[in-house]
Amino acid sequence: MATKTPNGVNVEQLVGTINAVKATPELAKFKFRSSSRWDGGAKERTTIKSFYGAGQEDTTRTETFTLEGDEPAVLLGTNAAPNAVEAVLHALSSCMTVSFIYPAAAQGINVKSLEYTMEGDLDLHGFLHLSDKVRPGFQNIRVKAKVTADAPKEKIQELLRYAASTSPVMDTLRNPVPVTVELQE
């Protein structure tokens, strides 16, 4: 029998992963990593390759990914790359995509297209340290989803709610994450 891959997702592997985690909870523990270096002005370059998960260091990635950051001119940058908070919107888009597509595949729902547009409000008073009352980060984020799929609207709504409740980045944004910062010698 051919492997079933609705939406390009190997559902047998997905079910296998779920069963493996049920049998051996330790397999669910992942560590993701990044290294970055400043590149002058507002510019930086992040490289991403290694991670730990499913009980071992990953050995399948051959490519090191590079992501760049900069600021627009009005924020003293050179327009060379998206800025940090825009990268957050990308991360949420990427996560909400996977968190929608995988469960849809598991339920045998063929998705034809999935698009997100996002917008977030930010007030510079926090970043510029001009007010203690204004938070530096996003005050809120509005996500709009556009979906075409072989399913009624209520089913799509349900999948979207499910995605929002299981998406790692959505949870990372909606709920506090402890972050420690240490200066190395």
Next chain:
Amino acid sequence: MATKTPNGVNVEQLVGTINAVKATPELAKFKFRSSSRWDGGAKERTTIKSFYGAGQEDTTRTETFTLEGDEPAVLLGTNAAPNAVEAVLHALSSCMTVSFIYPAAAQGINVKSLEYTMEGDLDLHGFLHLSDKVRPGFQNIRVKAKVTADAPKEKIQELLRYAASTSPVMDTLRNPVPVTVELQE
């Protein structure tokens, strides 16, 4: 007199921005945006260009930036791009870079190098909906900074603490952000 640009930052423009915001608080309001589309399996592509800030829609960006997401093989992807939570680490790196470099420049401190390595823990039980007790997102993030600059260690420590307290992405992660999700017709 030549423009002062320690660390590649136009300090006159920075001071001008601070004064402009003090005089006209509305200028501090920004709206950042993204558009994404699913690209099969775990893959998606985010495009970023327009934003609103300093009282108007930006007109200086000529390039549309593209960021891609995918999952590693163990998470049913094709290793084509970093995944969503790794993109979060990039966003934090980019933000902590700007949030360190700008105040250093304003204080006339020449930074020679700034590197961050980050690692975050994530347990798949949340994403796979196998436990209500395990959050889907990062359980914590560890940031290590390596800095060389014309300043004593205490000053660098102080700048790092300041960066962590004013960084928009750090605040976005450490504190809850309301996110609304709407299905469009």
